[in-house]
Amino acid sequence: MVAKMRERYEDSKLYRIRHSTAHVMAQAVMELFPGAKIAIGPAIEDGFYYDFDLPRTLTPEDLEQIQKRMVEIIKGKHPFVRRVVSAEEARQIFKDQPYKLELIEGLERGEVDEDGNPVEEKPEISIYQHDSFVDLCRGPHVENTAEINPKAIKLLHVSGAYWRGDEHNPMLQRIYGTAWNDPKELEEYLWRLEEAKKRDHRKLGRELDIFTFDEEVGPGLALWTPRGGAIIEEIEKLAKEVEFKHRYVRVRTPHLAKEDLFVHSGHLPYYAESMYPPMELEGVRYYVKPMNCPMHHKIFASRPRSYRDLPLRLAEYGTCYRYEKSGELFGLMRVRSLQMNDAHIYCSEAQFEQEFTDVIKMYLEYFELFGIQEYYMRFSTHHPRGLGKKYVNNPELWKKTEDMVRQAMQKNGIPYIEIADEAAFYGPKIDVQVRSAIGREFTLATNQVDFAQPARFELTFTNEAGQPETPLCLHRAPLSTHERLIGFLLEHYAGAFPVWLSPEQVRIIPITDSQNEYAVNLQNRLYDLGVRVEADLTPDRMNAKIRKAQLMKVPYMLVVGEKEMNAGAVALRKRDGSQQVMPVEEFIALITDRIRTRSAEL
Template sequence: MHVTLPDGKQLDLPQGATALDAARAIGPRLAQDALAATANGDLVDLMSPLPDGASITLITKKNPAEAAPLFRHSLGHVMSQAVGEFYQAKGYGPETIKRGVGPAIENGWYQDFDLPEALREEDLPEIERLMRDILSRGLDFSRREVSKDEALAQFPHDPYKAELIRELPDGEAITLYQQGDYVDLCRGPHFPNTGKLPAAFKLMSTSGAYWRGSEKNPILQRIYGVAFATQKELDEYLERLEEAKRRDHRKLGRELELFTIDPMVGKGLPLWLPNGTVLREELSRFLREQQFQRGYQGVVTPNIGNLDLFRTSGHYPYYAESQFNPIDVDDEQYMLKPMNCPFHVRIYASKPRSYRDLPVRLAEFGTVYRYEMSGELNGLTRVRGFTQDDAHIFARPDQLKKEFLDVLDLTVLVLKTFGMEDVRFRVGVRDPESDKYVGDPAQWDRAEAQIMEAVEEVGLPYTVEPGDAAFYGPKLDFVVKDVLGREWQLGTIQVDYNLPERFDISYTGEDGQDHRPVMIHRAPFGSLERFVGILIEHYGGDFPLWLAPRQVMIIPIADRHIPYAETLANEFKAAGMRAEVDDSANRMNAKVRTAELSKIPVMLIVGDQEEARREVSVRERTPEGHRERKGVDFSALLAELQERVRTRA
């Protein structure tokens, strides 16, 4: 057999040769430094046979980050060995420790265990110590192919391994990996030796997880770890985690009195408090203004609908598992609406349409309901009732590109307004092997091509994701990176030839014949709940002036200055701005501190001198810290702040 090196040179090797054999054939120094390899672009370890004719690249200790999935997976095995040693030191036999799955994940790994007694968070440092000890032993990882019977015999005490082994297809290679006296069922790949693994790792937490994700199965204990090629990367990651905790929208939502979730109301059903309602309304006002300028018409639809509506659209039964059960009303069945689009289709169909009427752009902040598993609910970012900034455009085929580009322009504008300019574009297309998609394949091909043509026309880079389309049409998703470097899928635009077909809607063409419109589904925010949750963390609660629920706090130095402060507050309100007076008995510094904790953008301090001259002393929160100005003319300041709100600076 032979393999091809990056410089194009071919290397002749014996049949079944591994990447380590390839490294040895090149030189002993490379064999010593090698950690892993790629074969035809896929990461492989040094122990696995290479495919004949593969193009390979060897990864060495000079660039260990390229093998991050391998060293994270190998550290998972080291942790699993350490957990075994931890319990054996407590007197438990190895047969009392049973193991579920343990994959590498982004930034680290996890491993599931069925343990003789629960592992506590305070035990994690000792497990880490044992892991470092295993690294210092310099244990080689070895790989062995076995039969199904041999694999079962290796784990006679472990029902989880036995279940996985029995489900493997006959004839499929079964591999065991071993370091020291620890053996595990694993496909690999792995690092060659524990001594070559990076020591920049940390065990983060432990939690419960159902075996194979099913509530019908036992709950196992899951331990999470993170690892990086260098200590510097690990330290930076841990600092980002701490910053994420400080910015957690659930914590800030409580502190800033934005929203609450009350168990008496129900899981996943947020209640918007007055401050959060202001935030929500400002977002809605901003988008409504943009929509008005672009020719959208507002509509309102009910929160429930006849089940036949969703049968026709395909949402039921295609997404039956993620929807609430139907409700019996008289002799009919109704359902909490999971989507707004079927209602908008029926509004379109409420009267005859001519080619001159199109495009018809219907917009609604419509509340929808989805059944999410209770374990997946998370503050505002994963809820059961949420409001979409939904709109549906009914267009002639010749209008589609222009309408799509206008929606693309609107969505980019929305994201830029909130400082979310690190965006990647993802085109979700159907998976030809899946049966979840409805409609004519030729229409799918046309819709997918039209999305890609539109994105290319404006010069945006994009990736194509097979299987990521909606059941009725392909889509363009906007994946945004926040200030912490986390990615969120926010806005979406979908092209749909199928719902017009399923509902048999039409327009009268210039030729007097009926023609089928094409639909565009779009939601720049996605949902108000999720968008607000992400915005809270993106800004860390420090909202720009136009968006802040509490914009201005006026702080009188003494009680005699309260009437002047109230006069200024009333002028702010008359100008459409939100201003309050802190007339509490607290001292001025305490009032400033309270306003700071509430993250109010502008604080105005007024005393004798300010009142006499109709001035204010200004203290503003800025991304860089604070900006202070003394003796500022109030009328000039009011005009300045009004302009910043008007332009949404």
Template sequence: MIKITLPDGAVREYESGVTALEIAKSISEGLARKVLAANVNGQVWDATRPITTDATLKLLTWTDTDGKSTFWHSSAHLMAEAVEALYPGVKFWVGPAVDNGFYYDMDLGGRQITDEDLRKLETKMAELAKQNEAYRRKEISKAEAIKYFSDKGDEYKLDLLENLQDGSITFYTQGAFTDLCRGPHIPTTGFIKAVRLTNIAGAYWKGDEKNKQLTRVYGVTFPSQKELDEYDVMIEEARRLDHRKLGKELGIFTFDDQVGPGLPLWMPNGAVIIEQLERLAKETEERAGYKRVVTPNIAKESMYITSGHLPYYADSMFPPMELEGEKYYLKSMNCPHHHKIFAAEQKSYKDLPYRLAEYGTCYRYEQSGELFGLMRVRCLHMNDAHIYCTKEQFYDEFRAVNEMYLKYFQIFGIDKYVMRFSTHEPGKLGKKYIDEPGLWKETEDLVRDVLIRSGIPYVEVPDEAAFYGPKIDVQIWSAIGREFTLATNQVDFAQGRRFKLEFTTGDNQTDTPLIIHRAPLGTHERFIGFLLEHYAGKFPVWLAPLQVKILPITDKSLEYAQSLLVSLKNADIRVEVDDRSDKIGKKIRDTELAKVPYMLVVGEKEMNENKVAVRRQGKGDLGVQGIEEFIAQVQKEIKERVPNP
């Protein structure tokens, strides 16, 4: 018999070889019908895979992130089966689950897939799903796997096999489709009740522009038609509020082919938003004891070798430049520069915690197929900071960073969020992660302790840590329900030693500080993209590029409008006058479309009484006010950063 420990601490005994699905049935038939996969001793497994030793077990359903990811991974295999049925001879590269569905990269042998073909594939997928075929896992030797794909002439899977170790290779089969895959998968195709293939894109093999371009088909599936219908409504709303569309309409940012892909140009309205976000961050960080620094946008190769970013991070960095016999890289992260600033002056324990902050410009070489508006760019401005502290100070410092996130959430009206606690995978030490098993355990325990004691909602995700330590990725949801990764809060136990960072302890010894990497507002690019969709372009007064528009009814009140303009500007309010000769109705409509928070309509009556008729974007007429009263009201909204009504 083996002992199975459930999430509530209950321990049950079962015969060795029992599956998670069988355990679910022993608890409740209704529960078993919902189980998609299982977390066994911290790893996600097939619900049908035998458990042969004592284990902790969490049953995963559609409401669990890992359950949903497994569902979508299995759906990618189902799509591949449908593609293979309609396009014999197709070859597949990789087909992972992503944040909102899945994709599969494929070589169609020169054939093209159209939107009409997607509908045919959806029909075929629905037909195959109804057959309720099991996803069957098979361990296979490397030699057998190589023979299988050699016989098929599949160079893509053979390439994947080159980096796999014998004894770690598995095939998965459902229906007529077999694939090289480590899994896990849902029990049967019958769980997939609704299918939507969303779009077609090109993707270079291995992400290398020198390689052949494959066809990438994206999709999403659901366990019920109702959820697909809700998804369709959300997607339609998302199209209407797409930050790329709103950014163009509101003059926030633009891209230009001669500047280059992924390199946004911030227009005057966008620059205002950037300045306000920086002001908020600087005020917050100054109160929290941060010191502001500025670092260059390039550095020698040797610094990134010392930091460990080379070779771990090389694929995300722009190619080096040669200068005077030295290689220089564009800065892809601020941390090594900050470490050099810490090391420039001798430190004692009295100087810690030592907090350095910078809105630094970084450059990342995102693949062209992965660029997406402001969400995936090659030039980014990061609300970055690094905290150097002792182990005894860690709890308070890490908690303070998390509390800073919560304060920002309140300011921006972010009601739904979760912290993704990313840990390492022990089997990848020395490859993907720094080979320090003791330090990994120690720092992960420290982070877990902060999250538990703070009562902050979090989920633990294995094998997603930074190479130098565990991290928290902050997931937030916009007002229309779209999920974004906002920022990160990382623990670093490696770079302090790599850069020989030291401080003198109270007993006159030397020690190396722990380092916390944090970026509560992420980057200008991603955060403004999020805010455009979150607010539907209707920024709160303090953040709006233009806060007030004065609308004279006729030319007779134009001089009065200009005097109001001066008064509002002197009160540090961003304001313009619409001096066009159009009728007032058109001026109001145009200002509404421009999403300016306040309109001041002025005619002869308002001019004679030294007042203004106030309109609020989306709210309509608020009545007549004295200009001093109105200015005081707007200044209060700006100072207190009042959210939208």
């Protein structure tokens, strides 16, 4: 199996269309709001945005007027003309634009690009002009506005955004829009957006009482309700069973450690911005941990190791804390407290291929169980220009380990795509990208090769020749974090989890109070079998009780009346609407089988 190089989105025609449409939108806004201050306007996944400092808050009617003017500009067939300028000339062009002037300062110092993103190499300063609009930009763009289909663009909404993502900076107005090749693509995208509203994990999580956030606790710190806790318990149970089968051993590590540990690992000072600030006690600084690996390395180093001990697979559902910027927090997908399905595999070079491949196969086991079909393996490699800066400066080991990953993937017939300059700082990695039912793509699992940290921690084992040897380390997280996985699964299943994973598996609904005792006895029997069951003994009518259970997406509703009670039976009503009357024993056999086998079927 040969790797297929995937076209980067940034190199695609659609990216150029969206980037160019962002400029057209900015021109329309500037014409409708003279004196407006412009910030940045990049193309993003599925669309584009532009940030503005405007004299008043935009309305839906404003968006209509802006889009109307955009169509007129597009029809003018204006070419996009690029020109490289000096910092001084750029300052003169944007003398009335304070946000652009700040970016020009950063460009001149070689610190950021024109969107304010940190850069490794000093970029040249360039501008693009179409019609009367000039922007600080490196491109790329289409040749002229005629390449933008005016029937395939739409402005979506406006939101607030702090300048450069810093809550201490001014709040700007961000206009989001989308652009496609043709009207059919736009129509399909707008349909996905509507579907996304129904499946958004934040909405479902609130409606199904899975998790909550509270400002007094803190942003990005999820609180799991009993129903969410039940899902977590099932996922942990699954992971522990699978990992036990694959000969992992479980460890536990503390939530914080001394500053010295993170200096030793190399995470300080380079990772400090993503860490919570230190706390000091008796002259010693401590950090809450942003990752588990340094502590797992310490466990490996806690006693002498032999080749007979390898591979050593240390697994932990460890809670980590990362200070994500406020503007980047997003439901369960981007949080500040995360429980990782983490493990570190220490192995020799000879064992690497088998271990690396087994991790990938474990991913596929999980994906089959959850019915995840839209995914791809992304092989991220380094770039020589980043050695000593973005990546560990060891070109020989980079080449060696990247070749090892390619060989393992190809030998085992695992399709993948290769993306340069996206590796971890300590080695190449495979990220598993999934696409949710609403079209949202993100990394769900990772398998990373680390040739740097074991040497940094002086980890060794005695090989068969009796000599000390440094192991390789694989960082892997096939089930991501509880937060991200459950957020994904909420959207994947639209909240209708399979029976084994449902927070509530059975709702018993007596028709009248006369069946309450029968319902409670049945509830206790199922509970003793490990079934998550509730009996609705409220005075509501039967149809209202059924409706409540349906809204909570309970897989099985057991309606019991006089006839069922006398026959020792239940009227089973499944979530999909199908119904049948069956003896209690038959239902018990059904549900225990569905739970035991983790079946996707009702």
